[in-house]
Amino acid sequence: MYTQENTARLLPDVAVHAQPHLAGALDWVGMDGIEVPVRFDGGDGEVVRASARVGAFVNLNRPDKRGIHMSRLYLQVEEALSSQTLSAQSLHDLLRGFLGSHKDLSDRACLSIRFEHLVRRPALRSANSGWRAYPVCIEASLTGDEFLLEFGTEVIYSSTCPASAALSRQLIQDQFGKDFAPGEPLDHAAVLAWLGSERGIVATPHAQRSVARLRVRMNTGAPFNLIHLIDSVEHALGTPVQTAVKREDEQAFALANGGNLMFCEDAARRIQKALDADAALADFHVRVEHQESLHPHDAVAYASKGVEGGFGSEKR
Template identity: 60%
Template sequence: MSNSARSLPDVAYVAQPGLSGRLDWVGMDDIQAPVMLVGEDDQPMRFPARVGAFVDLARPDQRGIHMSRLYLHVDQALSTQAVKPALLRTLLDGFLASHRDLSSRALLRIRFDYLVRRRALVSDNAGWKSYPVVLTAKLEGGRFDLELGLEVLYSSTCPASAALARQLIQQRFRADFSTQDLLAREQVAEWLGSEQGICATPHSQRSSAEVKVRLREDVESLPFVDLIDCIESALQTPVQTAVKREDEQAFAGLNGGNLMFCEDAARRMQSALDRDARITDFWLRASHFESLHPHNAVAVASKGVPGGYLGGSTV
């Protein structure tokens, strides 16, 4: 520190607080910073991020923390190194080392959109998909906790609505051919291919899967794509990027073959996440933005680890 810096007043350090008390978290949120990640092709990718950096204020007699120290740690680490669990642990260690006399725990939260190149279902096309990601790391009492959260958009078609639509189609079929006892196969096929034949369709809607997973302390990399693939494979109907008519038809087939209430979607994801040994706990929420009514259908599930996400009590 320069002599001029030493001469500047530091009210947070020398002044006593008007009221004493320990504070759970103090720091900065929405710090603008880049995050560098290694892509599937082992090439580095940079994403603009918003970062939260916090420590507790364990000493009730101290007025404040050294926020500039948190900022400099974040800037120096994220500007030069790829984000991995080891880097996040080192960053939290730095938070506490720079507040050795004030704090006993540290928290880091990084929010950004992760881009993945996705191929079309049938046609020879591809496009980019953006997945909102939140990384949360905490260090307390020597224990390092790491949580990866993301959102996946998918399509859901209501099973009840599908059954009601099928009934209307049956009724129309009986009415249109009420005078005929025998029908040729091509005659039926032609009717099914007409607008009159498909006189009712089930309601379907864009839906959201919000997932938070706690990773084992010994994981060496962040499984962004693995987790995205896990959720999309479980649901089978992720929203698409580049879409030609053949892709749209294939997507219609996927929706028809994967009729889902929100409860079905939540259980599919629950089963898939249960099988990943890297995940110690998880919380998920399936939200169907219904086209039938103005409110959403929601289902929440968790692994139910004691002391973890508390059996899905967070909605």
């Protein structure tokens, strides 16, 4: 008769058996796409629970060992992330746990966490508001005593091309010249009616939905302040996408687009300036992508803080 004790003893573990003909150290081994809830404070003091996908890895620096203990990584991820609010300290502790459970196999560990965080955003003019889901990506690694933590998100906004706006204004001027002959007195009511007609806007500049992808490294002790980061970038750009929109909100958005003409280079520099002023950030990487309505390709620009050995030294 089997008991629980001797049944466990008899379970085979083929991972402990080395394969000399396939010996070799491996950069990373682990699991990706682990489904687990996480607890996250976006910066407003409210801890919310989100459904996340997690990657958990250690290196395998023993060529004579066939594999790692994946179940140990999984159980640590499940226990830590579902019960503790995400912070630099909690992630540092989790990575130390990875290495502690693989002290005979590994000396490096890394972790990635991806989820969405809902933020309520007010309308531009009306009293309405709506939810925006901002993607969050947290990546952490531990090599010896060197702990590295990166935090990322995306901001979607509208960008109106300055060149297209100038060309459109020229065509409107040309149409005005045709409809109102030089030297003749201008009738205020007629001009006002013309400006409100299709002839008064014979050309419109092209605008497109655009994306700013952000990666930041916080200074030691700084929290994950997602909402502050988003607010800084959206304020710098001036035309973030909206949620609840009535006619007065759409008109305000059109006005904002007209007052925030920008190439992708302009957008990248606006964000760069805003993040440079944030004392909580040790470094940042910005990729702006204007998904052109004129071209089948995108216009893209990159910016960073310019820290030696930081994001700016990376290739795209």
